Amino acid sequence: MPAFDVQQFRQQFAFFQQQPDWVYLDNAATMHKPQVVIDAVTQFYQQYNSNVHRGAHQLSQQATALFEQARNTVASYINAPHLHEVIFCSGATAALNQIAFGLMHTVLQPGDRILLTQLEHHANIVPWQLHCQRFGVIIDVVPLTPDHQLDMLAYQQLLQLKPKVVSFSHISNVLGHIQQVAEMVALAKAADAITVVDGAQGIVYQQPDMQQLDCDFYVFSGHKLYGPTGIGVLYGKTAQLARLTPIFAGGEMIDTVSFVNTTFNKLPFRLEAGTPNIAGAIGLSAAIDWLQKSNNQQIIQHKSLLLKEFYNGLTAIKGIDILSSSVHNAGIVALNVDSEHPADVAELLNQQKIAVRSGQHCAMPLFSYLARPGAIRCSFAAYNTLDDVNRCLLALEQAVEILTA
Amino acid sequence: MTLEQLLADTKPALLDIQQRDLTEIAQAKDWQAKYRVLMQLGKKLPAIPEKMKQPELLVKGCESRAWLLHYHDKATDKHYFVLDSEARIVKGLMAIMLCLVNGMTTAELCKFDLWHKFDQLALKPYLSQSRGNGLLAMAERIKACCPAK
Numbered sequence: 001m002p003a004f005d006v007q008q009f010r011q012q013f014a015f016f017q018q019q020p021d022w023v024y025l026d027n028a029a030t031m032h033k034p035q036v037v038i039d040a041v042t043q044f045y046q047q048y049n050s051n052v053h054r055g056a057h058q059l060s061q062q063a064t065a066l067f068e069q070a071r072n073t074v075a076s077y078i079n080a081p082h083l084h085e086v087i088f089c090s091g092a093t094a095a096l097n098q099i100a101f102g103l104m105h106t107v108l109q110p111g112d113r114i115l116l117t118q119l120e121h122h123a124n125i126v127p128w129q130l131h132c133q134r135f136g137v138i139i140d141v142v143p144l145t146p147d148h149q150l151d152m153l154a155y156q157q158l159l160q161l162k163p164k165v166v167s168f169s170h171i172s173n174v175l176g177h178i179q180q181v182a183e184m185v186a187l188a189k190a191a192d193a194i195t196v197v198d199g200a201q202g203i204v205y206q207q208p209d210m211q212q213l214d215c216d217f218y219v220f221s222g223h224k225l226y227g228p229t230g231i232g233v234l235y236g237k238t239a240q241l242a243r244l245t246p247i248f249a250g251g252e253m254i255d256t257v258s259f260v261n262t263t264f265n266k267l268p269f270r271l272e273a274g275t276p277n278i279a280g281a282i283g284l285s286a287a288i289d290w291l292q293k294s295n296n297q298q299i300i301q302h303k304s305l306l307l308k309e310f311y312n313g314l315t316a317i318k319g320i321d322i323l324s325s326s327v328h329n330a331g332i333v334a335l336n337v338d339s340e341h342p343a344d345v346a347e348l349l350n351q352q353k354i355a356v357r358s359g360q361h362c363a364m365p366l367f368s369y370l371a372r373p374g375a376i377r378c379s380f381a382a383y384n385t386l387d388d389v390n391r392c393l394l395a396l397e398q399a400v401e402i403l404t405a
Numbered sequence: 406m407t408l409e410q411l412l413a414d415t416k417p418a419l420l421d422i423q424q425r426d427l428t429e430i431a432q433a434k435d436w437q438a439k440y441r442v443l444m445q446l447g448k449k450l451p452a453i454p455e456k457m458k459q460p461e462l463l464v465k466g467c468e469s470r471a472w473l474l475h476y477h478d479k480a481t482d483k484h485y486f487v488l489d490s491e492a493r494i495v496k497g498l499m500a501i502m503l504c505l506v507n508g509m510t511t512a513e514l515c516k517f518d519l520w521h522k523f524d525q526l527a528l529k530p531y532l533s534q535s536r537g538n539g540l541l542a543m544a545e546r547i548k549a550c551c552p553a554k
Contacts, residue, residue, distance in 0.1 A: 340493075341469050341491050341492035341493065342469075343468050343469040343491075343492040343494070343495060344444075344469075344492045344494045344495070347494050347495075348440065348494075351436050351440065358468065359468045373469070373470075374468070374469075398437070402437060402440055402441060402444070403444070403493075405441060
């Protein structure tokens with residue numbers, strides 16, 4: 001397999017020309033956008049701007065065609081069997097909220113159980129918790145093994161409690177660990193649970209195949225896939241989407257309204273209240289079209305090379321506490337400098353123009369389990385170079401030197 | 406450790422920071438030198454004992470946890486502070502903030518323009534990072550010590 005041409009890939013991002021001094025390793029928070037995505041959004045506003053699905057004019061029909069084409073692009077990217085199974089929303093958080101709210105009281109009854117894991121993002125904990133408290137639904141949590149991987153044995157035992165819903169992340173946003181999603185979905189389905197996969201970090205690592213994975217729901221945000229912020233996808237199987245009570249009402253999601261009764265439109269519109277993020281959907285679609293021109297196997301290989309170099313360099317620096325495993329890792333490394341607060345380390349990196357995130361990364365339960373106040377998180381993307389890795393390592397060395405002086 | 410002891414230990418430390426370290430920070434030849442001084446500042450202040458770190462003293466809006474104790478000496482109308490933080494750089498920056506206001510009268514504290522002062526010390530960028538380091542949250546907490554008229 002030919003090597004990935006990172007320079008050619010990187011050149012497509014104006015950001016790096018504008019900010020040549022920065023090393024951007026905060027990709028798990030949000031990714032940069034290639035020029036084609038920026039152009040697609042601009043072009044929509046300049047040439048086609050109109051509302052979708054309702055205009056009596058040709059402009060609206062054009063905008064609708066572009067918007068629905070975007071749905072088509074997403075559906076084929078994730079291999080969804082039907083177009084109406086792709087619901088546009090504002091992001092993974094909105095999608096998880098819709099699922100949690102949508103199942104409560106109808107599908108989930110008092111005394112029912114749902115199963116989450118220790119390393120979930122708050123967006124895959126709190127929406128469930130909010131409604132579980134109201135409706136008397138019980139949350140169980142899959143623990144971790146000593147090497148911070150999900151405890152699959154415990155998972156199977158907890159499935160015997162017959163949870164109605166099992167919801168877990170494809171890739172941990174803190175540790176970068178890739179979960180055994182296919183196996184976890186299969187086991188959950190064998191236990192008759194509804195399966196929800198949080199693909200916020202997974203979507204950029206690997207093109208997910210809905211028909212192969214066979215989960216009931218898969219959610220992700222566009223901005224973590226080179227797309228704009230404010231657009232995301234809730235994929236669901238038709239039968240499962242049909243069970244969701246809409247979290248928002250109004251606009252295109254309605255069929256008929258009277259003050260006595262309202263009937264809802266069909267999918268996908270039933271779950272897309274109000275004017276959608278049209279430009280966002282078009283931008284996401286442009287990102288997917290663009291990304292497919294690159295070979296993902298080459299990208300995975302490139303990122304694992306970066307990761308290997310980073311781990312090698314880290315072991316040479318004294319007093320680094322690495323929380324992430326180097327195997328089954330999608331390119332995210334959480335670490336600390338021994339007995340130093342991550343905020344201090346991040347600030348010293350910031351002084352050296354290394355962009356990382358520090359804190360608990362919206363995963364407080366994970367950090368209380370790890371018994372650490374937080375961590376700094378270095379997350380790598382396809383456009384990062386070996387030079388980025390080396391600059392980050394040098395900056396870390398400098399930070400350690402200042403902290404331990 | 407009592408509040409009296411903490412106040413007694415904090416007061417000279419803040420005075421020392423104001424008289425010596427601020428000049429050193431202003432004259433630091435590079436960022437490394439500046440940060441080396443900043444990290445020493447926090448060490449000059451006494452640590453607030455764990456059991457005194459009551460939830461109401463926690464300054465919200467910090468990525469690292471910080472605590473602020475405030476004491477108003479009604480006889481002299483002067484305000485005194487004690488602070489602690491989990492993070493050393495943040496603690497150093499907060500110490501600078503405190504040394505500017507420690508011992509002020511109510512009128513002085515109400516009138517005090519922290520933004521202006523931090524600008525003069527070339528520390529203003531730290532204030533605008535509203536969520537990250539909690540400096541702004543600390544500034545607001547100090548200002549809130551001014552009794553409403």
